[in-house]
Amino acid sequence: MYADIKLPRDIYASEEHQMLKDTINEYYKQFIEPHRERWEEQGYCDKDAWLKAGELGLLCLDMPEEYGGGGLDFTFAALLIEEFSRLGANAPGFSMHSDIIAPYILKLGTEEQKKKFIPKMASGEWVGCLGMTEPGTGSDVQAIRTTAADMGDHYLINGSKTFITIGYNAYFCIVACKTNPGTPKEGISLIIVEEGMEGFSKGKPFKKLGLKESDTCELFFEDVKVPKENLLGIEGKGFIHMMTELPRERHTIGLQSVGSAEGAIEDTIVYTQTREAFKQPICGFQNTQFKMAEMAMDLQMHQAFIDRCTQLLAEGKLTAIQASMSKSSGSDMQARVVDGCLQLHGGYGYMWEFAIARRYADARVARIYGGTNEIMKLMISRGLFKDYHAELKAKRKAAKAKAAAQ
Numbered sequence: 072m073y074a075d076i077k078l079p080r081d082i083y084a085s086e087e088h089q090m091l092k093d094t095i096n097e098y099y100k101q102f103i104e105p106h107r108e109r110w111e112e113q114g115y116c117d118k119d120a121w122l123k124a125g126e127l128g129l130l131c132l133d134m135p136e137e138y139g140g141g142g143l144d145f146t147f148a149a150l151l152i153e154e155f156s157r158l159g160a161n162a163p164g165f166s167m168h169s170d171i172i173a174p175y176i177l178k179l180g181t182e183e184q185k186k187k188f189i190p191k192m193a194s195g196e197w198v199g200c201l202g203m204t205e206p207g208t209g210s211d212v213q214a215i216r217t218t219a220a221d222m223g224d225h226y227l228i229n230g231s232k233t234f235i236t237i238g239y240n241a242y243f244c245i246v247a248c249k250t251n252p253g254t255p256k257e258g259i260s261l262i263i264v265e266e267g268m269e270g271f272s273k274g275k276p277f278k279k280l281g282l283k284e285s286d287t288c289e290l291f292f293e294d295v296k297v298p299k300e301n302l303l304g305i306e307g308k309g310f311i312h313m314m315t316e317l318p319r320e321r322h323t324i325g326l327q328s329v330g331s332a333e334g335a336i337e338d339t340i341v342y343t344q345t346r347e348a349f350k351q352p353i354c355g356f357q358n359t360q361f362k363m364a365e366m367a368m369d370l371q372m373h374q375a376f377i378d379r380c381t382q383l384l385a386e387g388k389l390t391a392i393q394a395s396m397s398k399s400s401g402s403d404m405q406a407r408v409v410d411g412c413l414q415l416h417g418g419y420g421y422m423w424e425f426a427i428a429r430r431y432a433d434a435r436v437a438r439i440y441g442g443t444n445e446i447m448k449l450m451i452s453r454g455l456f457k458d459y460h461a462e463l464k465a466k467r468k469a470a471k472a473k474a475a476a477q
Contacts, residue, residue, distance in 0.1 A: 125195025
């Protein structure tokens with residue numbers, strides 16, 4: 072079996088890691104697997120799943136204990152991401168909540184914001200989402216049009232967001248807005264909008280190709296009055312704040328990718344030993360053996376790199392370029408492996424009741440969200456040609472200054 076040939080993974084070797092893995096598997100069997108078909112149909116998971124996860128300590132694992140978190144290091148969060156992906160459990164969307172939203176509040180929030188939001192997130196009572204993408208902007212964050220007008224003691228927010236992961240289940244959203252538009256102080260700011268604020272509404276969950284039980288929707292803001300104390304971080308510095316946090320988000324996609332690929336390989340090893348063709352199990356054919364060997368090697372190479380990235384992130388040393396590599400190369404590998412495993416399932420692989428079909432549909436978005444893989448390659452190439460890009464930027468700045476002087 073695949074487990075017998077894997078390299079030992081030191082980052083998950085402790086007894087505490089194994090206990091967490093056992094808890095995740097038990098949680099999946101009791102609170103996700105029995106409900107998946109219904110959740111897929113309705114487009115979102117039930118709130119009870121969040122509350123039970125909070126009760127079991129599966130949310131905000133590396134948030135400080137003083138705010139209700141697990142007080143653990145990032146390797147425990149990484150294990151949770153991988154294990155859920157290995158099981159093919161893409162709902163309820165814990166990674167967005169615990170590994171993206173919670174760190175924003177911990178690192179950028181005031182003491183009051185941390186005490187208000189993180190404990191409720193850790194318990195599963197409040198779900199958080201990130202409102203970054205807008206219709207027509209895609210990966211171009213700086214082109215957002217949602218505005219937050221300064222009204223003295225509050226902001227007035229107008230605009231919309233789309234493709235918002237767990238937006239339908241969310242109690243609050245960290246919204247990227249343009250503040251002071253048309254002035255020298257124009258910039259992007261992050262503002263927390265909470266459920267119940269007048270003018271804040273949600274669209275119905277989208278019908279998606281994959282990740283069907285993890286809700287994705289549009290958010291609408293029409294003259295939403297938000298108190299100034301809901302500003303997260305520094306006004307006008309939201310773009311820098313988001314770029315600082317994106318490495319963690321992108322590495323989580325790399326983690327999801329290796330988890331999904333490992334689950335696909337495990338499922339396919341079992342299937343190819345039980346499915347017969349031409350009077351023998353299809354694992355007896357050299358083509359099957361070679362394909363499985365190739366996919367196992369592909370996964371092993373990526374696991375080794377992504378384990379190192381996990382260690383670096385836990386130490387606060389993971390760079391944006393390394394995270395881009397984790398996300399881009401990991402999701403490309405996931406696509407190759409899941410597609411290869413589906414092929415070995417033959418016609419049954421195209422049937423939705425087989426786990427490999429779900430994995431195939433779910434895998435496609437990994438090369439899109441968190442910044443497309445094309446954007447990741449741009450970031451990596453800028454690191455490779457750093458001097459060239461610095462010189463080009465200086466020339467453009469000089470040309471702009473010269474034009475302004477004339």
